[in-house]
Amino acid sequence: EVKNRVAQVTQAAQVDFRLEIGETTESVTVVAAGAELLSTSTAEVAGTIGTKLVEDLPLNGRNFFDLATTLPHVSLQNIAPTASFAGFSMNAVLGSNPSSPLFRSSGIFAAGNRDSATNVSIDGVNVQSSVYRQTTPQTPPSAIQEMKIHVSSMNAEFGNGVAAVNVITRSGTNRFHGEVYEYLRNEELDASSFFNNLAGRRKNPFRQNQFGGALGGPLISNKLFFFGAYEGLRVRQSTLSIVTVPPNDIRQGDFSQFRPAGPNNTFLPTPTIYNPYRYDPVTGLREPFPGNRIPLGATALCSPRPTCVDPVTLKFLENYVLTPNTVIDGIPRYIGDARQRIDSDQGVLRMDWAKSEADRIYGRYSKTVAPTINQPVESLAGLSQNASDQSAVVHWTRILSTNTVNDFMVGYARPKWLYGKDLNAANASAAIGLLNTSQLAGGPSFGGTGYSMNSTLSFLLDGTDNLYQVGDDITHIRGRHNLKFGFQTIERRFYYQNQSNDKGYFNFTPVFTSACPDGNTACAAARNALGLANGGNAFATFLLGTPLNGLFQLNNAAYRGHKRYYGVYAQDSWRVTSKLTLNYGLRYEYWSPWLVPRHNVASFDEVNGNILYVLQNPLDYLNPATDFGKDAPLNSNIPPEGHRTRKLNLAPRIGLAYSVTGSTVFRAGYGIYYD
Numbered sequence: 001e002v003k004n005r006v007a008q009v010t011q012a013a014q015v016d017f018r019l020e021i022g023e024t025t026e027s028v029t030v031v032a033a034g035a036e037l038l039s040t041s042t043a044e045v046a047g048t049i050g051t052k053l054v055e056d057l058p059l060n061g062r063n064f065f066d067l068a069t070t071l072p073h074v075s076l077q078n079i080a081p082t083a084s085f086a087g088f089s090m091n092a093v094l095g096s097n098p099s100s101p102l103f104r105s106s107g108i109f110a111a112g113n114r115d116s117a118t119n120v121s122i123d124g125v126n127v128q129s130s131v132y133r134q135t136t137p138q139t140p141p142s143a144i145q146e147m148k149i150h151v152s153s154m155n156a157e158f159g160n161g162v163a164a165v166n167v168i169t170r171s172g173t174n175r176f177h178g179e180v181y182e183y184l185r186n187e188e189l190d191a192s193s194f195f196n197n198l199a200g201r202r203k204n205p206f207r208q209n210q211f212g213g214a215l216g217g218p219l220i221s222n223k224l225f226f227f228g229a230y231e232g233l234r235v236r237q238s239t240l241s242i243v244t245v246p247p248n249d250i251r252q253g254d255f256s257q258f259r260p261a262g263p264n265n266t267f268l269p270t271p272t273i274y275n276p277y278r279y280d281p282v283t284g285l286r287e288p289f290p291g292n293r294i295p296l297g298a299t300a301l302c303s304p305r306p307t308c309v310d311p312v313t314l315k316f317l318e319n320y321v322l323t324p325n326t327v328i329d330g331i332p333r334y335i336g337d338a339r340q341r342i343d344s345d346q347g348v349l350r351m352d353w354a355k356s357e358a359d360r361i362y363g364r365y366s367k368t369v370a371p372t373i374n375q376p377v378e379s380l381a382g383l384s385q386n387a388s389d390q391s392a393v394v395h396w397t398r399i400l401s402t403n404t405v406n407d408f409m410v411g412y413a414r415p416k417w418l419y420g421k422d423l424n425a426a427n428a429s430a431a432i433g434l435l436n437t438s439q440l441a442g443g444p445s446f447g448g449t450g451y452s453m454n455s456t457l458s459f460l461l462d463g464t465d466n467l468y469q470v471g472d473d474i475t476h477i478r479g480r481h482n483l484k485f486g487f488q489t490i491e492r493r494f495y496y497q498n499q500s501n502d503k504g505y506f507n508f509t510p511v512f513t514s515a516c517p518d519g520n521t522a523c524a525a526a527r528n529a530l531g532l533a534n535g536g537n538a539f540a541t542f543l544l545g546t547p548l549n550g551l552f553q554l555n556n557a558a559y560r561g562h563k564r565y566y567g568v569y570a571q572d573s574w575r576v577t578s579k580l581t582l583n584y585g586l587r588y589e590y591w592s593p594w595l596v597p598r599h600n601v602a603s604f605d606e607v608n609g610n611i612l613y614v615l616q617n618p619l620d621y622l623n624p625a626t627d628f629g630k631d632a633p634l635n636s637n638i639p640p641e642g643h644r645t646r647k648l649n650l651a652p653r654i655g656l657a658y659s660v661t662g663s664t665v666f667r668a669g670y671g672i673y674y675d
Contacts, residue, residue, distance in 0.1 A: 039657070040659045041657060042155065042581070042583055042657055043153050043583050043655025043669035044151075044152065045073065045150075045152045045667070046148060046154075047071040047148070047151070048146055050146045051145055053067065054067065054141050054147070055141070061104060061210070061233070062141050062231065063104055063105055064139060064147060064167060065106070065107065066105060067147060068149055071149055073111045074149060076105045076108060077106065084115050086107060086131075086134035087107065087134070089106075089417070089419045090104050090105075090106040090387075107133065107134060108149070108165065110150075110152070110163035111151050111152045111162075111163065113163055115133070115134075116132055116675070117161050118162070118164065119165070120167075121164070121166055122169065122366065122391060123168060123395065124166075124395070124409050124471060125391050125393045125409075125411035125413055125469055126160065126411075126467060126469060126490060127389070129415040129416075129417050130463060130492060130494045130561075130563075131463045135415070136368055136370065136387040139346070139348055139366060140214075140231035140346055142181075142213070142229045142231065143170055143348040143350075144167060144169060144170065148168075149166075152669075153653075153670075153671060154653070155583055155655075156569040156585030157484060157569055157571055159587050159589050159673075160567060160589070161673070161675055162675055169227070169348060169350055170214075170216060170227050171227055171350055171362060172216035172226045172227040173218070173225060174217075174218050175217065175218075176215070176216070176217035176218075177215075177216055178214050178215035178217075181211065181213065182209065182211035183208075184209055185206070185208040186208070187203050187206040190203060191203075192204075196240055201335075204238045204239055204240055204337065205237070205238050206238075207234070207236040207237070208233075208234070209234045210233045210234075211232050212230050212231030213229070213230060214228065215227070215229075216228070223353065224352070225351070225352040226349075226350070226352075228349045228350070229347065229348045230347045232344065232345050232346075233343075233370075234343060235341065236339075236341060237339070237340040238338060238339045238340070239338050240337065240338075241338040242335050243333065243334050243376075243377060243378065243452040244333050244334075244450075244451055245332065245333065245451055246332075246449070246539060250539055250540070251323070252296065253293055253309065254292075255271065255273050255289075255293065255537065256292045257270070260450070260537070261330075261331055267330070271510070271537050272288050272515070272532070273289050273294060273537060274287065274288050274289070274513050274515050274535055275288065276512045276546065277305065277308075278301065280526070283523050283525075283526040284520045285515060285523050285526045285527055285530075286516070289301070289308075294308050294540060295309075296308075309543045309545070310544060310545020311433065311545075312434055314543070315432040316432045316443065316444070319428075320380060322454065334452075338374070338376045339375045340372075340373070340375070341375070342370070343370070343371055343372070344368070344369070344371075344372075346368040346369075346370075348365070348366045349364070351363050351364075358398055358400075359396070359397070360396075361395065361397075362395050364393050365390075365391075366389075367389070368387060368389045368390075369387075369388050370387045370388070372384070373422060378452065380422075380428055380442055380454045380456045381455060381456065382422025382425055382457075383457060384418060385418065386416075386417075386418040387417055387418070388416045389414060390413070390414040391411070391412065391413040391414070392411065392412045393409060393410070393411040393412075395408070396408045403476060404475065404477075405474070405475045407472070408472045409470070409471045411468075411470075411471075412466075412468055413466075413469070414464070414467070415465050415467075416464045417461075417464075419461045420462070421440070421442050421458075421460050422441060422456075422457075423441050425456065426442075427439065427441055428442060428503075429442070429444055429503050431443075434503075434504065437503050438499060438502035438503065438554055440499065440503075442456030443455075443456050444504040444506060445501075445504070446508065446542060447505065447506070448508040448509055448538045449542050450538055458505060459498075460500075460502075461498055462496070462498070463497075464494070464496075465494050466493040467492050467493075468490070468491040469489065469490045469491075471487060471489070473486035474486065480575040480576070481572050481575075482572065482574075482575075483571070484569075484570075484571050485570045487566070487568045487569075488567045489565065490564065491563075492563045492565070493560075493561075494563070495558060496561075497555075497558040497559075499553075499555055501551050501552055504550060505550055505551040505552070506547035506550045507550065508538045508539070508542045508546075508548065509541065509548045510537050512536075512546040513540040514534045515533070515536070557600055557622065557628075560596065560597055561595065562594070562597070563594050564592045565589070565590070565591050566588075566590045569585060569587040570586055571583065571585025580656065580658050581658075582655075583655045583656070583669075584652075584653065585653050586650065587653065589651060590649055591674075592641075592645065593645045594641060596642075598621045598628050598629035598630060599614045599640060600614075600629055602614065602642060603638055603643055612637075613635065614634055614641075615635070616634065616635055617632065617633075620633075651671065651672045652670075652671065652672060653669070653671040653672075654670050654671070655669030655670070656668055
């Protein structure tokens with residue numbers, strides 16, 4: 001009889017004991033408690049976080065990745081604010097640095113490798129997005145049986161990365177067990193900020209509620225079991241925000257008393273605002289606006305235009321740009337609350353069927369819906385980070401003989417990730433009459449004015465994966481050898497909508513309201529002769545609607561790509577002596593290149609510097625007659641994927657573990673890993 005020996009996930013279990021002859025009325029009991037803390041059968045550097053640690057460790061946000069900090073050579077993504085865009089992109093609401101009230105990791109850095117180099121699986125199913133291989137945690141700690149992190153020197157069994165995170169969910173048993181919980185945090189014990197006190201404002205509200213429960217037990221005793229868990233997270237947070245907005249007088253076109261802010265709390269002289277539509281035909285020297293005021297209504301000053309101000313920029317200014325509500329250091333500003341919101345729900349349901357003494361089948365389904373929004377004081381400047389991930393798996397484990405076990409797996413995952421502009425904002429571009437922009441939410445960005453102009457984020461990244469997975473592992477024990485063979489296949493289908501500057505970006509400078517156009521030497525000479533300052537102001541140029549430059553992009557062809565992964569391995573763990581164990585194996589991996597059905601991909605000729613298009617006509621991906629590129633003629637000298645990937649990806653693994661003493665193990669390992 002062996003007691004207190006824990007069989008951990010992906011661990012080659014080994015218990016050394018000695019049998020002694022006893023009387024028929026006696027039994028020999030070997031207690032192996034603690035043996036699992038020191039693995040003597042593998043060279044890999046890894047650690048297992050068992051049920052007790054999962055239950056007992058306090059986790060702010062209850063993210064299972066935070067458990068990884070208990071292991072050596074592992075760091076979370078918030079090790080630095082810009083260490084990982086994947087980590088930052090999962091935290092649109094609360095930032096990505098250690099001082100944030102709540103940081104949601106989407107991966108780990110293992111042994112100095114990138115976070116995208118770690119293969120993350122739940123019950124053997126890869127759940128990572130194709131964008132940055134980030135993972136939305138979709139398993140609450142109450143549903144985790146244990147988690148193992150393979151940091152380095154992994155056996156040939158593991159691939160699709162240089163490190164691995166394996167999460168195993170809980171199952172039901174013959175006894176009912178469950179829990180109910182809620183964690184609450186609010187601002188009552190927080191200190192108020194300096195600027196709140198300066199403005200005589202209340203403390204910023206903060207509400208964080210995390211609640212849920214889990215229940216497992218038998219449906220049919222000894223045969224059919226269930227386990228389910230749910231967890232919700234609600235965060236309502238506001239932070240003090242101060243933005244510099246246009247003063248009321250210049251919003252009306254009146255620059256007569258305007259003095260722009262200078263360095264060290266100083267103010268510069270009032271700039272003269274010149275009319276670009278009235279000028280000396282000989283020198284090009286412009287006339288100043290009468291009284292240094294730009295009229296907002298109908299006027300002949302800017303003929304042939306009926307008005308001097310542009311109707312589009314004026315309408316945006318009047319409807320979307322904040323007016324000042326306070327003055328700080330002599331500068332009109334707007335002070336208010338920026339609001340952040342998280343509404344996350346995640347659930348897990350698992351069924352286990354003990355079909356016979358030789359067969360056990362279980363299925364598990366998980367889903368996470370986590371819309372979040374960071375809403376600044378300006379209505380169009382919001383940032384969204386929405387995840388809606390799903391995964392499912394069925395495992396069939398069969399004991400083929402007393403020394404052979406087979407495990408077959410079929411899985412599916414649908415990681416969805418959205419990061420970018422607030423899609424619930426108004427379509428300001430359409431409202432102000434800015435034509436030919438996208439139908440998405442938001443408005444144009446007006447830069448260079450020196451003020452916060454309620455700019456919409458320029459980008460929207462919206463990626464959805466469908467991952468179809470099949471795998472099989474067979475374990476055979478023969479004497480001192482623990483043999484294992486297996487394969488894994490992943491079909492990855494990726495849809496990616498990517499917009500950037502789809503509402504337009506316009507940059508303003510003082511050049512169109514200055515005394516002279518740039519590069520006009522005759523005008524500059526005339527101005528100098530009269531002793532005039534060059535004048536001009538970027539916000540005045542904004543009122544006229546005369547940007548120096550702009551940028552507009554409209555992507556009507558969302559990316560769709562297909563890709564496959566194949567992994568096959570064979571390995572052996574050989575117990576050479578009671579102290580020495582050798583691990584050796586070989587893995588083969590292949591990633592096909594992305595196949596884009598619309599063929600809107602290209603390669604690069606490194607010899608001649610030319611772009612090589614797969615399509616004979618690169619614009620056929622927009623042509624309905626060719627089914628948007630699917631049936632278009634292709635260039636025969638370029639593969640349909642645009643490139644080829646290496647096929648001979650052999651990954652040998654070898655290592656040893658030598659038990660020097662009962663408490664000391666020497667390890668050494670070598671391997672080739674593909675990321």
